[in-house]
Amino acid sequence: MILDYNEYVTESGHKGVVNYVSIESRLPLFSHKSICPFCHTDIKAVIYQKSQRDYPEWLFGSFDQLEEVIQCPVCGWWEYKYQNNSDAVIDGIRASDIEYSSAILKRYDNSSCEVPIDALRQQLLKTPDIIYSIDPHKMEDLVRSVFSDFYPSCKVYSFGKTRDGGKDGILVDNDGAQILLQIKRRENPKSTEGVIPLRELMGVSLMYDNVKGCIFVTTADHFSRDATKYAKAMETKRRVDKFELIDCREFLKRIDLTTDKLPTAWESLLKL
Numbered sequence: 001m002i003l004d005y006n007e008y009v010t011e012s013g014h015k016g017v018v019n020y021v022s023i024e025s026r027l028p029l030f031s032h033k034s035i036c037p038f039c040h041t042d043i044k045a046v047i048y049q050k051s052q053r054d055y056p057e058w059l060f061g062s063f064d065q066l067e068e069v070i071q072c073p074v075c076g077w078w079e080y081k082y083q084n085n086s087d088a089v090i091d092g093i094r095a096s097d098i099e100y101s102s103a104i105l106k107r108y109d110n111s112s113c114e115v116p117i118d119a120l121r122q123q124l125l126k127t128p129d130i131i132y133s134i135d136p137h138k139m140e141d142l143v144r145s146v147f148s149d150f151y152p153s154c155k156v157y158s159f160g161k162t163r164d165g166g167k168d169g170i171l172v173d174n175d176g177a178q179i180l181l182q183i184k185r186r187e188n189p190k191s192t193e194g195v196i197p198l199r200e201l202m203g204v205s206l207m208y209d210n211v212k213g214c215i216f217v218t219t220a221d222h223f224s225r226d227a228t229k230y231a232k233a234m235e236t237k238r239r240v241d242k243f244e245l246i247d248c249r250e251f252l253k254r255i256d257l258t259t260d261k262l263p264t265a266w267e268s269l270l271k272l
């Protein structure tokens with residue numbers, strides 16, 4: 001199962017006295033408990049906190065603000081809280097605003113075509129074995145997403161759903177040189193990637209001008225000795241500058257290395 005916590009819902013409440021008038025709305029929010037919708041536990045693990053006290057010009061008194069983010073250590077569900085307290089008795093103000101933004105729990109099957117790529121990348125960091133059951137088209141989107149972050153100087157393009165001679169994507173670097181991308185999602189974690197699909201990819205590369213390399217990504221455990229030899233030979237004979245072979249372990253490593261490029265959903269909510 002893949003959990004997605006990139007979307008959220010926001011609620012806010014107010015209480016106190018403003019201009020000598022008593023105000024209140026959504027009072028229960030002030031005693032809100034942060035319960036993970038997936039694990040059903042009361043989450044207390046604060047992963048971000050910032051507070052600030054000001055004496056702003058618009059208020060004859062103090063203005064305290066606090067924001068914090070808690071996150072479920074098990075499943076990654078998060079909640080952002082913002083609270084402020086204004087205290088200016090001379091102006092007849094003593095009030096609090098509170099706001100909670102809570103991640104919405106969305107679940108997807110491992111093989112779902114609907115799962116957002118960022119959620120899939122986050123889940124793979126926790127449970128890499130789901131790579132063997134994800135949808136083959138999703139696998140292609142995943143590789144392109146990871147490679148876009150891994151090769152920041154290249155643009156990664158898809159060839160769309162209509163396959164053209166067995167290539168799944170293309171990387172274009174700053175100089176316009178192209179690198180063909182082939183992706184094979186093998187279901188058996190112990191499988192070996194043989195030489196034949198590499199030859200096919202090489203064959204396709206000869207049909208184009210300006211192809212300087214090939215990258216072959218597979219979820220197989222490793223490449224056969226013939227496959228490794230073939231890729232080396234293509235480089236030695238200068239048929240391509242680089243023929244890169246990426247097996248499952250290496251691909252998962254790249255997912256790890258590009259984690260910091262993934263957006264943190266709550267970061268956009270920070271006010272302080």
Ligand SMILES: [Zn+2]
Binds near residue numbers: 040075
């Ligand atoms: Zn949880």
